[in-house]
Amino acid sequence: MEPDIRGIRRAFVLVGVADGTFLPFIPLYLLERGLGAAAIGAVLAGMALVWLFAGLAWGYLADHRFRPERILLAGTSAAAALALTLVLARDGAVLGLLIVGLTLVRSPLTLLDAIALRKLRTLSRTGYARIRLGMSAGWAVSAVASGAAYYVFGLRLIPFIYAPLTAIVALWVWRAVKPEAMTADTATPAVKGVRLGGIPLAMVGFLFSCLLLGISLAATQNFVTLQISVLGGGAFLVGAAAAFQSLTEIPTMGYTHVLTKYLSHPALFALGCAIYLGVFIAWALIPNALVVALLKLAVGVGFALTYVAAVTIANDLSPSRLRATGQALFKSVMFGLAPIIGALGGGVVYGTLGARVMFLASTVVVVAAGAIALVAVPVARRGVEQPLVAIEATSPATP
Numbered sequence: 001m002e003p004d005i006r007g008i009r010r011a012f013v014l015v016g017v018a019d020g021t022f023l024p025f026i027p028l029y030l031l032e033r034g035l036g037a038a039a040i041g042a043v044l045a046g047m048a049l050v051w052l053f054a055g056l057a058w059g060y061l062a063d064h065r066f067r068p069e070r071i072l073l074a075g076t077s078a079a080a081a082l083a084l085t086l087v088l089a090r091d092g093a094v095l096g097l098l099i100v101g102l103t104l105v106r107s108p109l110t111l112l113d114a115i116a117l118r119k120l121r122t123l124s125r126t127g128y129a130r131i132r133l134g135m136s137a138g139w140a141v142s143a144v145a146s147g148a149a150y151y152v153f154g155l156r157l158i159p160f161i162y163a164p165l166t167a168i169v170a171l172w173v174w175r176a177v178k179p180e181a182m183t184a185d186t187a188t189p190a191v192k193g194v195r196l197g198g199i200p201l202a203m204v205g206f207l208f209s210c211l212l213l214g215i216s217l218a219a220t221q222n223f224v225t226l227q228i229s230v231l232g233g234g235a236f237l238v239g240a241a242a243a244f245q246s247l248t249e250i251p252t253m254g255y256t257h258v259l260t261k262y263l264s265h266p267a268l269f270a271l272g273c274a275i276y277l278g279v280f281i282a283w284a285l286i287p288n289a290l291v292v293a294l295l296k297l298a299v300g301v302g303f304a305l306t307y308v309a310a311v312t313i314a315n316d317l318s319p320s321r322l323r324a325t326g327q328a329l330f331k332s333v334m335f336g337l338a339p340i341i342g343a344l345g346g347g348v349v350y351g352t353l354g355a356r357v358m359f360l361a362s363t364v365v366v367v368a369a370g371a372i373a374l375v376a377v378p379v380a381r382r383g384v385e386q387p388l389v390a391i392e393a394t395s396p397a398t399p
Contacts (some may be wrong), residue, residue: 041347147239214338
């Protein structure tokens, strides 16, 4: 394996380890500090809003101004320092503001995929899935281990675990994820067809599909944590649920290269949405915390299919000189704009109408997401698999 590929692969693992100690526990962390479902939804929406605009900004800068590896190093270093300030929060409102600020400084992590795709430009596109599954593996181990620690010692340990792990990510990026020399770009055919404001109409349709999927995920994934708690589960079961998801993400991502021999990427995306549909219905009907957590095993399959397909579709629909921007755009929609709507709406519905209504309403949204992806995204020709192409020379290199 080339040193560059090995370096970015291990960076994905380390990011998964660090994030697994923090992100799955944010709703419980805020609940423990006195915030209700609506207020927690507002904090999550604030995080998503920051992620939306910051992700777009980093994508633009990576395509036009700065090496993305340098942006990533600065962001992870700042996140490690700011994470320690969570210790100072004495109430839920202050903690929520600090978490939103932490989201801002860690937002350069959106560039990880663009960096990986560029380093894979001469290899099969299926190599991306194998790199991305390392993050899921790291997440699985750390979510269970940290969940057990929080169950015994309390969520106050979060800053003391997350901060040093993020510092390790920064050190690894500095040591092993080196900026590449500027190279001539390899030409790729532009996406043909109708355009809307200069953007291919297929990309617009795909982004709308990502928006709907992201709304359904934000409304369900964030508040299923509270549902587990309400049904009698604690921090350990929450961490285990996050690990259950990763346990199935890993083999599914590793198997996508086989699935793509039979299914197009839009079909994989729609299949993932169908899996989410079944899970949301089950969450609405099953009143057992352990079973709710175990259903995360199916969520892992759905996430792996939709995420890997989405990264590849965004890469295919973006002009070669704007690949980092294309990745940032779809992630800003799915993990930025959509969670603003989903977290706020999900928090209000969960708090006023209950979990069942919220989960069932999300089924309608996720069905629409899968259907639109099938209709809007053109299917690439089968045959010779195209290598991933380098981002433009002006692009010195991204829940």
